[in-house]
Amino acid sequence: MIRLAILGSTGSIGESALEVVRRHPDRFRVTALSANRRIAALAAQVREFSPAVAVIADDGVGGVPDSGGATHWARGRSALVELAGRDDVDVVVNALVGAAGLGPTLLALETGKRLALANKESLVAGGSLVLAAARRGGGELIPVDSEHSAILQCMRGSGARDVARLILTASGGPFRGWSREELWDVQPSQALRHPTWDMGSKITIDSATLANKALEVIEGHFLFGIEYERIEAVVHPQSIVHSFVEFVDGSLLAQVGDPNMELPILYALTYPGRAEDGALRTFDPVASSPLTFEKVDHGAFPLYGLGTGAGARGGLAPAAFNAANEVAVEAFLGEKIRFPEMAEVVARALETAPATEPGGVKEVFEADREARRVAREVSEQLQREGSSRKG
Amino acid sequence: MIRLAILGSTGSIGESALEVVRRHPDRFRVTALSANRRIAALAAQVREFSPAVAVIADDGVGGVPDSGGATHWARGRSALVELAGRDDVDVVVNALVGAAGLGPTLLALETGKRLALANKESLVAGGSLVLAAARRGGGELIPVDSEHSAILQCMRGSGARDVARLILTASGGPFRGWSREELWDVQPSQALRHPTWDMGSKITIDSATLANKALEVIEGHFLFGIEYERIEAVVHPQSIVHSFVEFVDGSLLAQVGDPNMELPILYALTYPGRAEDGALRTFDPVASSPLTFEKVDHGAFPLYGLGTGAGARGGLAPAAFNAANEVAVEAFLGEKIRFPEMAEVVARALETAPATEPGGVKEVFEADREARRVAREVSEQLQREGSSRKG
Numbered sequence: 010m011i012r013l014a015i016l017g018s019t020g021s022i023g024e025s026a027l028e029v030v031r032r033h034p035d036r037f038r039v040t041a042l043s044a045n046r047r048i049a050a051l052a053a054q055v056r057e058f059s060p061a062v063a064v065i066a067d068d069g070v071g072g073v074p075d076s077g078g079a080t081h082w083a084r085g086r087s088a089l090v091e092l093a094g095r096d097d098v099d100v101v102v103n104a105l106v107g108a109a110g111l112g113p114t115l116l117a118l119e120t121g122k123r124l125a126l127a128n129k130e131s132l133v134a135g136g137s138l139v140l141a142a143a144r145r146g147g148g149e150l151i152p153v154d155s156e157h158s159a160i161l162q163c164m165r166g167s168g169a170r171d172v173a174r175l176i177l178t179a180s181g182g183p184f185r186g187w188s189r190e191e192l193w194d195v196q197p198s199q200a201l202r203h204p205t206w207d208m209g210s211k212i213t214i215d216s217a218t219l220a221n222k223a224l225e226v227i228e229g230h231f232l233f234g235i236e237y238e239r240i241e242a243v244v245h246p247q248s249i250v251h252s253f254v255e256f257v258d259g260s261l262l263a264q265v266g267d268p269n270m271e272l273p274i275l276y277a278l279t280y281p282g283r284a285e286d287g288a289l290r291t292f293d294p295v296a297s298s299p300l301t302f303e304k305v306d307h308g309a310f311p312l313y314g315l316g317t318g319a320g321a322r323g324g325l326a327p328a329a330f331n332a333a334n335e336v337a338v339e340a341f342l343g344e345k346i347r348f349p350e351m352a353e354v355v356a357r358a359l360e361t362a363p364a365t366e367p368g369g370v371k372e373v374f375e376a377d378r379e380a381r382r383v384a385r386e387v388s389e390q391l392q393r394e395g396s397s398r399k400g
Numbered sequence: 401m402i403r404l405a406i407l408g409s410t411g412s413i414g415e416s417a418l419e420v421v422r423r424h425p426d427r428f429r430v431t432a433l434s435a436n437r438r439i440a441a442l443a444a445q446v447r448e449f450s451p452a453v454a455v456i457a458d459d460g461v462g463g464v465p466d467s468g469g470a471t472h473w474a475r476g477r478s479a480l481v482e483l484a485g486r487d488d489v490d491v492v493v494n495a496l497v498g499a500a501g502l503g504p505t506l507l508a509l510e511t512g513k514r515l516a517l518a519n520k521e522s523l524v525a526g527g528s529l530v531l532a533a534a535r536r537g538g539g540e541l542i543p544v545d546s547e548h549s550a551i552l553q554c555m556r557g558s559g560a561r562d563v564a565r566l567i568l569t570a571s572g573g574p575f576r577g578w579s580r581e582e583l584w585d586v587q588p589s590q591a592l593r594h595p596t597w598d599m600g601s602k603i604t605i606d607s608a609t610l611a612n613k614a615l616e617v618i619e620g621h622f623l624f625g626i627e628y629e630r631i632e633a634v635v636h637p638q639s640i641v642h643s644f645v646e647f648v649d650g651s652l653l654a655q656v657g658d659p660n661m662e663l664p665i666l667y668a669l670t671y672p673g674r675a676e677d678g679a680l681r682t683f684d685p686v687a688s689s690p691l692t693f694e695k696v697d698h699g700a701f702p703l704y705g706l707g708t709g710a711g712a713r714g715g716l717a718p719a720a721f722n723a724a725n726e727v728a729v730e731a732f733l734g735e736k737i738r739f740p741e742m743a744e745v746v747a748r749a750l751e752t753a754p755a756t757e758p759g760g761v762k763e764v765f766e767a768d769r770e771a772r773r774v775a776r777e778v779s780e781q782l783q784r785e786g787s788s789r790k791g
Contacts, residue, residue: 162653166557171674173681243685253656258670259680260663262553265644265652272651279649283562289650290564294634299690 011278014041014092016113017104019050021212022127022153025270026102027054033275033284041092046070055080061097064088066109086112093117093124100278102153103128106211107335108328108377111135111370118148125277127153129224133320134328135373136231137366150232151277156225157232158273159251159264165281167256169234176253176261177225178245179305182217184348185246189309195348197341214338218351219305223316227327230320237321242313244303249292267291311352315359322364328373329362329380330355336384345392353391358383402669405432405483407504408495410441412603413518413544416661417493418445420669423679428669432483437461446471452488455479457500477503484508484515491669493544494519497602498726499719499768502526502761509539516668518544520615524711525719526764527622528757542668543623547616549664550642550655551624556672558647560625567644567652568616569636570696573608575739576637580700586739588732605729609742610696614707615725618718621711628712633704635694640683658682702743706750713755719764720753720771721746727775736783744782749774 013030017023023042030037043064044051052074055063059079066089076082086109093101093113101117102125103110110128115135117124119142126132132139143150152158156177164172183202184192200217201210215221222242229240243253248268255261266272272289307314312334319330336358337351346354358380367373404421408414414433421428434455435442443465446454450470457480467473477500484492484504492508493516494501501519506526508515510533517523523530534541543549547568555563574593575583591608592601606612613633620631634644639659646652657663663680698705703725710721727749728742737745749771758764 162651166672167674176685245685250654253685255681255683256674257676257681258663258666258674259657259660259677259682260553260667260674261656261683263641263654263656265654266650269650272649275649276651281557283558283647283649283651285648286650290646291650292646292652294567294636294644294693295695298693300692302685302689304686 011037012040012097012099013037013102013278014095014098014100015039015102015104016041016043016089016092016110017045017106017128018042018054019044019047020104020106022104022270022274023102026104026274027058029271029275029278030058032286032288036284037278040097041095043089043092048072048074062092062095064092089113090116093122094120098122100125102274102277103131104153108134108332108374111139111373114139115142115370118142118150119146121147123149123151125151125153125274129154129221129228130331132228132231133224133331134377135367135370136227136327138370138373140231151280152228152232153270153273153277154225154228155248155251155268155270155273157228157252158276160229160233160254161280162264162276163252163254163262164233171256172233172235172254173239173257173259174255175229175233175235175240176255177222177229177240177242178248178250178252178302179219179222179242180216180248181244181246181303182219184217184309185244185303186306187309189349192309192348197344200341200348210342211335211338214341215334218348219310219313220316220334220351220355222305223313223320224331226317227320237317240317242305244305245301246303247297247300249297249300265292267297312355315352315355319359319362324364324366325372325376326359326362326364328367328376329359332377332380333358333384336381336388340385340388340392346388347391347395350388350391354384354387357387402428403431403488403490404428404493404669405486405489405491406430406493406495407432407434407480407483407501408436408497408519409433409445410435410438411495411497413495413661413665414493417495417665418449420662420666421449423677424666424675427675431488432486434480434483439463439465453483453486455483480504481507484513485511489513491516493665493668494522495544499525499723499765502530502764505530506533506761509533509541510537512538514540514542516542516544516665520545520612520619521722523619523622524615524722525768526758526761527618527718529761529764531622541623542671543619544661544664544668545616546639546642546659546661546664548619548623548643549667551620551645552671553655553667554643554645554653555624562647563624563626563645564630564648564650565646566620566624566626566631567646568613568620568631568633569639569641569643569693570610570613570633571607571639572635572637572694573610575608575700576635576694578700580740583700583739588735591732591739601733602726602729605732606725609739610701610704611707611725611742611746613696614704614711615722617708618711628708631708633696635696636692637694638688638691640688640691656683658688703746706743706746710750710753715755715757716763716767717750717753717755719758719767720750723768723771724749724775727772727779731776731779731783737779738782738786741779741782745775745778748778
């Protein structure tokens with residue numbers, strides 16, 4: 010029986026993880042759950058799965074239930090991080106959104122656990138720290154998102170030296186084929202309508218800007234030890250091919266299937282084995298036909314190039330990219346800036362980002378804070394200019 | 401340095417194998433070559449590769465060069481078979497066409513060699529004997545055709561119990577989408593024009609009738625130990641996805657690349673490793689787009705169902721299918737019977753085929769002969785009926 014801590018259990022990935030647990034009660038048991046603010050949803054999960062502990066991460070949320078029965082309730086950021094280090098947990102599913110995921114990631118790996126990592130920002134903001142934590146503590150890092158799970162499956166039984174190139178697929182989001190000019194009038198509600206994947210709002214916007222794919226390129230670099238010049242993205246609107254690995258002899262493997270996050274979650278929990286799961290056996294090549302591939306439009310979606318460029322620059326640049334992008338997405342969702350202005354915010358914040366390697370988490374958070382500060386300033390400036398244009 | 405015997409070296413697969421050797425002179429050396437009748441072509445290969453021995457398999461061919469220099473020349477079927485057992489050979493590439501491939505296959509495996517198997521008929525006609533020879537002699541059976549190489553690559557690091565389904569792709573041949581009625585007037589020259597693969601004429605016709613895919617389903621059954629009800633074919637006109645493996649958790653891996661037989665040949669020679677080969681790194685997903693998939697049309701291409709049915713029936717039925725199909729293809733290429741009549745010839749020959757397991761090669765050859773006899777009778781009968789219809 011594999012004992013799970015699911016951090017971010019009321020989000021999209023968290024709920025998919027619990028659905029996997031529901032279908033495999035013989036394999037998995039839930040020991041710990043956490044949500045940021047959604048008490049009612051977490052309480053329902055607690056009633057169903059009876060974890061040893063449940064945490065509401067946001068200190069400002071009132072009405073956290075009294076502990077009692079099988080489940081101990083706690084509150085706050087440090088209670089959240091502690092879940093990842095518990096002795097009664099075998100696998101930590103880190104489905105947190107944003108840079109807040111880094112702390113639990115480090116603790117899970119330092120305490121020798123398997124980390125099923127859906128939180129992109131852990132590796133993006135603190136990649137070298139995360140790898141060092143895994144080496145130090147003997148923890149095991151298994152990706153949960155569909156692209157890196159695909160690469161892990163394709164690389165099974167092969168080493169990094171057999172790999173010529175990783176090709177990550179990108180759905181292209183709702184604005185695939187749009188020009189930079191057409192993107193000017195995009196509303197948040199349009200950007201939140203993703204054609205193939207049902208995800209949280211931050212990730213959905215990142216998918217619409219291709220910032221998401223840049224984050225995944227950076228993750229891929231750290232997860233598989235492949236240099237940036239050997240990682241590319243290709244637009245694949247159907248989201249059936251989840252990524253390709255090209256080997257040195259010219260052969261490629263692709264992992265393929267209907268878009269469903271439960272599959273990479275299940276694989277992360279059972280790797281290197283596989284669990285029989287009839288509910289996930291839905292793929293029909295004829296029904297999925299045709300599969301198409303297009304080049305990334307760097308002009309219309311500059312956040313992809315900004316992000317991969319920050320990755321190649323290295324050091325704290327990816328942390329700054331990630332932080333500035335979070336601010337830019339918030340500003341766009343708050344209707345303060347226009348869709349194409351997100352890239353402008355991020356580009357400006359990257360100008361001052363240090364490319365030195367972080368010595369520790371503190372420096373990552375400093376770079377994060379500084380990038381956010383600049384990004385907020387730029388957003389407010391753009392907002393003022395926008396208002397004056399309207400006025 | 402890996403020492404190769406390439407049987408059928410003047411055919412399409414044989415020439416591709418030599419092209420691979422040409423590009424990797426540091427890895428491979430040619431010890432033995434054979435051709436059926438093409439002396440001039442074989443002599444040119446002998447001059448280039450200086451093998452220890454060269455064999456012309458057809459006893460009736462005159463003008464075989466005198467032995468001399470580095471290369472010993474020999475003639476006849478038994479000289480051909482002996483190549484597979486030589487001590488100075490590490491890998492036997494069996495690129496023979498037809499049931500003649502079975503003898504060298506058995507000897508290579510019995511003498512503990514790696515067998516890079518392109519000859520479909522070995523496994524189809526004598527599957528259980530081939531597996532027994534490998535067990536007895538410790539030989540290693542590695543498929544060379546693109547579909548099974550794809551499956552081998554996708555299954556790397558997994559066992560048969562992880563596999564839910566094999567999906568072999570079929571180009572569909574030049575008559576994809578044609579009705580049974582339209583196929584009536586197909587001429588051999590039309591059938592020999594394959595849309596994506598450049599192959600020998602027997603295999604090209606088999607590809608046009610989908611008999612080829614049935615042979616591959618039978619091979620897949622023996623190579624990977626998967627039951628027939630878990631092996632399917634799907635038509636994929638672009639020949640980019642070379643096959644899929646579906647695992648029990650619903651995930652699929654596909655091996656992908658531009659159609660080029662050099663890749664599966666190189667993989668069979670280097671498995672489980674891979675050799676760097678820039679000449680084979682040609683794949684571009686955007687240039688390959690779109691990839692489409694269609695159902696097999698069992699009505700128009702009944703040889704697929706006849707062949708897989710013979711596989712499921714087992715015993716000597718696949719041997720009979722294969723033999724009758726060889727006769728039917730010859731009769732069609734000789735303009736004795738019509739394209740759709742090939743299935744009729746095979747169906748009639750299968751009616752009398754025994755489903756008992758062969759005790760040895762002798763019984764395989766008897767079943768082969770008997771199926772050929774019936775198939776020739778039926779072909780002649782159909783030819784007479786055809787002539788009288790014309791007249």
